[in-house]
Amino acid sequence: MADPIAALVPNIRTFQVFPDVPDPLEPLLEMAKNLWWVWNPDAAELFRRLDHLLWEEVHHNPVKLLGAIEQQRLLHRSTDEGYLAQMRRVYAAFREHVETKGWFAEAHPDKANLKIAYFSAEFGIHESLPIYSGGLGILAGDHLKSASELGMPLIGVGLLYRNGYFQQYLSADGWQQEAYPELDFYNLAIEQCFLPDKSPVRVRVDLPDNAVFCHVWKASVGRISLYLMDTNLPENSPADRDITARLYGSGNELRIKQEIVLGIGGVRALSAMGIAPTVFHMNEGHSAFLALERIRVLLENSAMSFDQARQFVMATNVFTTHTPVPAGIDFFSPEVMLKYFRPMIPQLKLDDEGFLALGREDVGNKKQGFSMALLAIRLADHMNGVSELHGDVSRRMWHNVWPQVPPPEVPIKHVTNGIHVRSWLSSDIAFTLDRYMPEGWLKRPADFSTWDNVSQVPDEEIWRAHERGREKLVAWARQTLKAQLAKRGASYEDLTVAEQVLDPEALTFGFARRFATYKRGTLLFREPERLKKLLEDNKRPIQFVFAGKAHPADHEGKELIKAIVHFARESGARRRIVFIENYDMSVARYLVQGVDVWLNTPRRPYEASGTSGMKAAANGVLNCSILDGWWVEGYSADLGWAIGRGEDYSDPNYQDHVESQALYDLLEKEIIPTFYNRTVNNIPRDWIGRMKNCMRKLAPVFNTNRMVKEYADKFYMPADTRGAALSANGMARAAGLAQTKDLLRGKWPGIRVVGVHTSGNGHFRVGESMQVEAMIDMPGLSPKDVQVQLYCGRINARGEIEDPAPLVMQHTKTVANDRHVYVGKFDCRVSGRQGFAVRILPGESDLASPFEPGLILWN
Ligand SMILES: *Cc1c(COP(=O)(O)O)cnc(C)c1O
Numbered sequence: 001m002a003d004p005i006a007a008l009v010p011n012i013r014t015f016q017v018f019p020d021v022p023d024p025l026e027p028l029l030e031m032a033k034n035l036w037w038v039w040n041p042d043a044a045e046l047f048r049r050l051d052h053l054l055w056e057e058v059h060h061n062p063v064k065l066l067g068a069i070e071q072q073r074l075l076h077r078s079t080d081e082g083y084l085a086q087m088r089r090v091y092a093a094f095r096e097h098v099e100t101k102g103w104f105a106e107a108h109p110d111k112a113n114l115k116i117a118y119f120s121a122e123f124g125i126h127e128s129l130p131i132y133s134g135g136l137g138i139l140a141g142d143h144l145k146s147a148s149e150l151g152m153p154l155i156g157v158g159l160l161y162r163n164g165y166f167q168q169y170l171s172a173d174g175w176q177q178e179a180y181p182e183l184d185f186y187n188l189a190i191e192q193c194f195l196p197d198k199s200p201v202r203v204r205v206d207l208p209d210n211a212v213f214c215h216v217w218k219a220s221v222g223r224i225s226l227y228l229m230d231t232n233l234p235e236n237s238p239a240d241r242d243i244t245a246r247l248y249g250s251g252n253e254l255r256i257k258q259e260i261v262l263g264i265g266g267v268r269a270l271s272a273m274g275i276a277p278t279v280f281h282m283n284e285g286h287s288a289f290l291a292l293e294r295i296r297v298l299l300e301n302s303a304m305s306f307d308q309a310r311q312f313v314m315a316t317n318v319f320t321t322h323t324p325v326p327a328g329i330d331f332f333s334p335e336v337m338l339k340y341f342r343p344m345i346p347q348l349k350l351d352d353e354g355f356l357a358l359g360r361e362d363v364g365n366k367k368q369g370f371s372m373a374l375l376a377i378r379l380a381d382h383m384n385g386v387s388e389l390h391g392d393v394s395r396r397m398w399h400n401v402w403p404q405v406p407p408p409e410v411p412i413k414h415v416t417n418g419i420h421v422r423s424w425l426s427s428d429i430a431f432t433l434d435r436y437m438p439e440g441w442l443k444r445p446a447d448f449s450t451w452d453n454v455s456q457v458p459d460e461e462i463w464r465a466h467e468r469g470r471e472k473l474v475a476w477a478r479q480t481l482k483a484q485l486a487k488r489g490a491s492y493e494d495l496t497v498a499e500q501v502l503d504p505e506a507l508t509f510g511f512a513r514r515f516a517t518y519k520r521g522t523l524l525f526r527e528p529e530r531l532k533k534l535l536e537d538n539k540r541p542i543q544f545v546f547a548g549k550a551h552p553a554d555h556e557g558k559e560l561i562k563a564i565v566h567f568a569r570e571s572g573a574r575r576r577i578v579f580i581e582n583y584d585m586s587v588a589r590y591l592v593q594g595v596d597v598w599l600n601t602p603r604r605p606y607e608a609s610g611t612s613g614m615k616a617a618a619n620g621v622l623n624c625s626i627l628d629g630w631w632v633e634g635y636s637a638d639l640g641w642a643i644g645r646g647e648d649y650s651d652p653n654y655q656d657h658v659e660s661q662a663l664y665d666l667l668e669k670e671i672i673p674t675f676y677n678r679t680v681n682n683i684p685r686d687w688i689g690r691m692k693n694c695m696r697k698l699a700p701v702f703n704t705n706r707m708v709k710e711y712a713d714k715f716y717m718p719a720d721t722r723g724a725a726l727s728a729n730g731m732a733r734a735a736g737l738a739q740t741k742d743l744l745r746g747k748w749p750g751i752r753v754v755g756v757h758t759s760g761n762g763h764f765r766v767g768e769s770m771q772v773e774a775m776i777d778m779p780g781l782s783p784k785d786v787q788v789q790l791y792c793g794r795i796n797a798r799g800e801i802e803d804p805a806p807l808v809m810q811h812t813k814t815v816a817n818d819r820h821v822y823v824g825k826f827d828c829r830v831s832g833r834q835g836f837a838v839r840i841l842p843g844e845s846d847l848a849s850p851f852e853p854g855l856i857l858w859n
Contacts, residue, residue: 019066021074022078025087028062033220036220038125040094040422059128062128063189064187103149104152114279116153117157117266119157119262119281120136120156121248121284123141123158129189131164133247133248135610136283138611139386142420142611145222145224146703146705150705152716154224155277156227157227157228158226159230161246170484174562185217191218200216201273202215203265213231216272263291266290279720280317285376291313292348296347309731311741315734315848316720317376332359358379378401381719382715382719389628395410406804415710416702420705425442426594431465437454451696459685459688462691470504473594477590480581497574502545502576502578508544508545509543509599512547512612515554518602521601524544527661532573543577546577547583597623598617599624602626604628617694620692620695639694641671674690736846743785744842747778751778751786753774758771766831770826772825776822784843785843787808788824788841789824792826806839807826809823822838842855
């Protein structure tokens with residue numbers, strides 16, 4: 001649609017107005033522009049103190065606050081010595097953070113060249129920059145914050161959505177409505193990127209019919225820069241200007257355009273700014289086109305083949321998958337892929353089929369769509385799921401990419417997610433712990449020894465801090481609910497009810513997450529009578545706070561929200577069950593810091609990790625959850641509750657039945673009695689014991705400082721090292737590796753195991769060993785090209801080898817040109833039925849893993 005004003009007034013000259021901040025307060029302007037303040041409550045408090053009502057009104061956005069505040073207030077503070085002293089303290093801490101290098105440079109001086117580019121379609125850093133929808137984005141935001149604390153040489157790349165993710169409000173009937181207010185970039189903590197010659201950074205990506213130009217903006221997250229792509233430029237067509245309008249725009253072609261801007265545009269933007277990362281991290285498959293662009297750039301003016309360039313690019317790509325279900329993955333049809341990549345395919349030195357095969361599970365099936373996750377898998381040597389269980393699920397889910405490889409050996413690892421502790425810890429709890437914890441404890445959240453001191457905090461003190469969180473939650477919920485109702489035009493009577501919802505002393509449950517059906521937001525309501533009985537118990541009152549958005553197109557998800565609203569209304573539990581609209585990071589903080597129990601009821605194994613329960617745990621909020629995602633690793637009986645024992649079900653209805661019963665049992669027999677079992681001073685000692693265990697054992701593990709370090713150790717540093725080796729001397733080793741793979745692929749079908757002989761008669765005693773000799777023909781290959789293994793272990797009831805421990809067999813002689821003898825010795829350590837197989841794998845070489853090419857010969 002033509003813009004009527006633009007048509008009338010074609011030449012608008014723009015200028016920018018800056019807040020008039022008195023000199024002594026200048027540091028506030030600088031701090032407002034760096035998101036460091038979001039995890040430093042003292043800094044946030046500086047802004048809030050300027051005008052606490054306006055602070056709420058601008059949704060905790062200090063840039064906007066400073067632009068809108070009354071000049072009189074600023075003048076007043078500029079002579080307030082108390083305020084200025086606090087500001088100088090905070091400012092000194094801020095400068096200290098951004099001016100020093102941090103842990104990584106000290107710990108790894110040999111890695112001075114490492115530079116990681118972390119690509120994600122969403123980043124959840126703070127509610128004032130709403131370019132995230134849920135867990136994936138929050139994780140990316142927390143990744144950047146921890147990277148800043150650790151001083152990682154990392155930058156982020158994402159999209160700057162003009163309308164952000166939608167804001168949710170409910171109709172009187174409880175039906176979700178969506179609004180997309182427009183963000184004002186000039187009042188956000190971002191700034192546009194310019195080149196040294198003062199011209200804006202501008203990159204071009206090509207779509208089928210035209211080019212699209214993008215500008216780049218930068219958000220500073222402590223020491224870390226986050227670059228955000230924006231297509232809202234006058235020279236783009238109205239449709240192209242909208243590519244970056246909304247997070248996860250609807251429609252397949254809009255999706256592919258967004259992913260082209262992110263992956264291809266993102267790589268070009270970095271290059272335009274002279275940034276040359278050595279490692280690229282794809283947070284989910286949305287950004288996987290970056291791998292194609294990297295290969296294309298390498299092939300420009302080069303005689304290399306696609307496979308040669310690919311070896312190097314793979315070696316330096318990391319891919320993190322977040323979904324345990326194929327339905328969660330972006331797919332594009334072959335037609336759409338060819339339409340959008342027509343010019344790039346020859347530049348990659350591929351033909352159409354070779355190109356499409358990169359995104360197909362079955363490379364021979366021409367009907368199969370193009371999967372972004374498969375593209376990432378095929379173009380990354382480093383892959384991981386986001387919890388131990390999800391690693392397992394991912395290896396099975398992607399097993400078909402390596403059909404010959406047993407699932408446990410599929411080269412996908414796991415790095416369990418975490419949270420950025422300082423962003424999620426309540427200041428009441430932090431203040432209380434501060435008196436008992438070692439110096440600088442919050443800067444070392446991954447350190448067990450720091451959290452051990454939690455046991456020294458007196459029960460009364462920790463309980464008091466926790467109760468303050470609940471009181472704040474209740475006060476805020478009443479206010480929020482009232483505002484929600486007023487907006488909807490509710491009656492005076494209803495508004496009065498809102499003022500009285502919830503009880504600041506009652507056992508409070510929180511349930512907040514996206515209303516995707518697998519999260520089973522209504523499992524709790526499966527047996528209404530049983531729940532009602534608990535809700536009606538006035539001696540031991542319980543209450544629930546719900547929040548969460550459903551995807552705009554997810555009708556079923558919206559039904560779940562409506563069902564909760566209706567249950568609360570019809571069961572007379574309006575004061576005990578509330579639904580807070582517009583779940584975002586601000587709502588999340590109130591909840592994870594204010595409830596007593598965090599409830600999580602996903603259908604296992606659909607929750608890849610989940611992170612909200614970790615936020616709760618750091619605050620001493622006890623988790624009650626299905627054994628799925630991170631909780632499989634985190635749960636123990638002394639710090640929370642498990643619904644069920646991690647069973648898998650084939651009948652979802654039966655599963656819901658069993659698990660809802662288990663949940664009611666826990667509520668009735670464990671959770672409510674423990675909470676109301678009070679000793680002197682009205683203190684629940686057992687409960688507090690669990691709270692402390694929760695902080696002591698979970699906080700040091702499930703945080704992003706530990707997670708980012710793990711990414712560095714497992715992936716970033718090895719990828720950087722291997723990338724340097726493969727690229728040296730004009731990519732000599734990358735080319736060699738591609739050749740080795742070609743050779744192996746060509747000769748593999750000729751390999752034959754011609755005989756296997758074992759010592760003994762098939763009966764051994766523990767302590768004895770069995771010798772295996774294998775004679776193998778491998779025309780055209782030499783012993784260094786392969787490794788021969790004994791794959792042995794106990795045989796289970798299904799006749800399979802269980803917990804196999806592969807042993808390398810030694811090459812002992814060459815009997816004819818292509819015939820070789822290998823010998824291995826198996827030590828019988830335990831009694832019982834055992835078995836073995838001989839298998840042949842690619843040998844020692846520059847391969848990331850012997851399993852990566854998918855070549856295995858079993859005998
Ligand atoms: C933490 C968080 C999430 C992710 O929580 P899950 O446990 O993974 O569902 C989603 N949305 C918001 C606003 C959050 O703060």
